[in-house]
Amino acid sequence: MQSPIFAYTEVQNQDHYSLQNSYMLRVRLDGNTGPDCLARKGSMVAYEGMVEFDAEYQTRNQRRARRATGEGLDLMRCSGQGTVYLANLAQQIHIVDVDHDGLTVDSAYVLALDSGLHWDVVAVDTQFGLSGTGKYNLVISGQGKVALMTSGKPLMMPVTPQTYVSCDSDAVVAWSTPLRVQMQAQTSSSSVFRRRGNTGEGWELNFVGEGYALVQPSEQMPPQNADLHGLRGQFGGRPSGGGSAWGG
Template structure:
């Protein structure tokens, strides 16, 4: 058989995370380290690989901007369902053909909306955080992951993203439904968008929308879409 379709063969190499193409992640497991990935994101694999459910530790605290939420310690539902990938072999991971981006954490702290986390090294430290008042919206403010340490993280965007630098003494504003993540050191506030009768949004008028304001020193990652991809909701 002859077809350009057959040119899309699997890449080779031993790098832990690599892009097979802009929408497909290739994960190489060496039998020692493990990778955490979004449950259900595996599309193919080779070798002797095990996929097991990850469950959060009991008593995990719900955090608002790094502070314990109302009521003190409580059982926190996971921001997303995760699976452990272990063994030896190659795993191919994707989600709704979204654009994938590999980030190398080197002691950094990064907050990513859980809907846009695809996979990361299990050695990365992470916790569930929330922007105060974020329960009012379905997207970025409610369930996010703060990831830190050393290792690789793979995030997703709907289309090619925009990175907006944030400098001390200045404010950057972004639609809450378009924000993918931000530097964890930034101060974040949720606020209603200013009234503008000329503006129109997919979720209604601009007066019905929410935006996030950022100040400090870091960056904000924004995607060219105000619609989050449909995701399997985490179990409660």
């Protein structure tokens, strides 16, 4: 049997996390020396070796936060000796090294993270006390790697004290935790519940400080909680009606 498809062979390296291609993450596990991998439930597409998959325990605070905000991670622990391949509906994957500054991210875009990292739910500042408008996210802290997903090639926007950056809240994937963030709709509170006039734009996140904001070329979870006919769950979002962070 012959075909150009045989060119798509396994990436050969010793890295803990590496990209098999733009849409598939390769995780090399060595239970004796490296950390386990906490992966999005159902994201395993293949594996080699003696690898075990178990549901990851959530602390009481994490379960309580998930019920109250809709924000959280449904994870499985990948452990043992071998190689695991992870993917989610051919979304593009990006490996991020988390350091002491931390990373704030929408849980819908997390594919995997090192088991040594810690995550908590935090509220994004908003000038209006509205529920279900994207005001909760995850802060991932510690030292290790996180694999993020985006729909299409993202834009990494640097934020400095001299640069004022605003992004559509539906397109923002993650940002540096030390940044000061405020959610903002229109200047008039009477217009909060609709998009800006006839522009089609709604909530913004404004970033101030020193760091980065990651934006994807897609607005998959509108803050108006529109019915996406099942696509929300398919593309990594949470089901509607759960008081979620981004329009759920």
